[in-house]
Amino acid sequence: MSTAFAKSQMHGLLSKRLRFHIVGAFMFAVAERRKKPYADFYRNHDSMKDFEEMRKAGIFQSAK
Template sequence: MSTALAKPQTRGLLAKRLQFHIVGALMFAVAERRKKACADFYRNYDSMKDFEEMRKAGVFQSAK
């Protein structure tokens, strides 16, 4: 009883692996930009000022 091993893929292997890693790198770059943008936004964010602006605009019905 002997089973033959499957032959390794050699044709197109580099292109397939590069495509996988390029997609991963692009997703990482987008995630890093989003994290930086969020950090920049919350660095100077004043929640009370934002609340007062929304209250004056009439967004909240229970707060006068």
């Protein structure tokens, strides 16, 4: 009498976990790379200066 053993739950676990973590690490790296240009822009950004330039250009009709 031959009994078939069920596959262990540990079978393939490493590859499944690695796939999940590699995708997560890739997404984290992309997000971090995108954050730097925004941080650099807003570090020296003067919103009032931009507003005044747009107002003088006539973009805003309600602010004169």
